Amino acid sequence: MKRILSCSVIVLALVLMSSFALAGNPELRGTWVGMVKMITKDGKIKENKAVFVIKKQEGNLFSGNKAWFAEDKDNLITEGFGGIIGADGVSLYFAEHEEGYTLGTLIGKEKMALYNLESGRKAKAIYYNMERIRFARAFVDIDKDGNKTIIRSEIVKVYPLNAGRIMREADLNKDGKLSKKEWEELKKKQ
Structure with a gap:
């Protein structure tokens, strides 16, 4: 019994130490x-x-x-x-x-x-x-029980690496260089 308890304590200590190490970054x-x-x-x-x-x-x-x-x-x-x-x-x-x-x-x-x-x-x-960056994708109206009581909910999506895609889409003449004019055109569309 002491042996099992000692092993359990050691395993618990190792798990806690590894979780603290992972939490550092x-x-x-x-x-x-x-x-x-x-x-x-x-x-x-x-x-x-x-x-x-x-x-x-x-x-x-x-x-x-x-x-x-x-x-x-x-x-x-x-x-x-x-x-x-x-x-x-x-x-x-x-x-x-x-x-x-x-x-x-x-x-x-x-x-x-x-x-x-x-x-x-x-x-x-x-x-x-x-x-x-976090983008709000949509607002959803929910009438869960059909009594016309609406719950408004915001759905939020995270697009962590979207900047490259957005810059490629904004590059209208596809020359690999995003100009201020192209950037302003993209902002008008949104």
């Missing part, structure tokens, strides 16, 4: 959108929108790309990144493929605050306030 894959505030080296403050798509995650390592429209460009700009989730489970560290580093904090499961610093001739500091 939050799920980041998905599409994150938000507002961007930037100050350039000449003191100009700009605001814009950006999208981060985290396509791959293995443990505390992740990768993806970010996209935005710059004021002086007609086409969507994209840049890849790789990143690490810190040991605390909320700190985020991004290494961009072209230039700069982004540090951030995960705020719950659906929000993150990011800080990008770039030095040199294109020096700037950028703050991203990002939120994971």
Whole structure:
């Protein structure tokens, strides 16, 4: 009996330790959108929108790309990144493929605050306030018992990696470059 009890305690301890280890890495894959505030080296403050798509995650390592429209460009700009989730489970560290580093904090499961610093001739500091995309698909009216008492329910679907599909659909001339004009046309249709 003591032997069975001892084995049970050991198995329980191992299960608990493995569940704590798994709980340490939050799920980041998905599409994150938000507002961007930037100050350039000449003191100009700009605001814009950006999208981060985290396509791959293995443990505390992740990768993806970010996209935005710059004021002086007609086409969507994209840049890849790789990143690490810190040991605390909320700190985020991004290494961009072209230039700069982004540090951030995960705020719950659906929000993150990011800080990008770039030095040199294109020096700037950028703050991203990002939120994971969720789309409300429909509202459903339910008259369960037929007495005309309607229950209105919202059905919510999550499309975590839809940014690539949306950008391909918006690229009307199929040249592989999404222009501001094409993006505005897509927004009018929705």
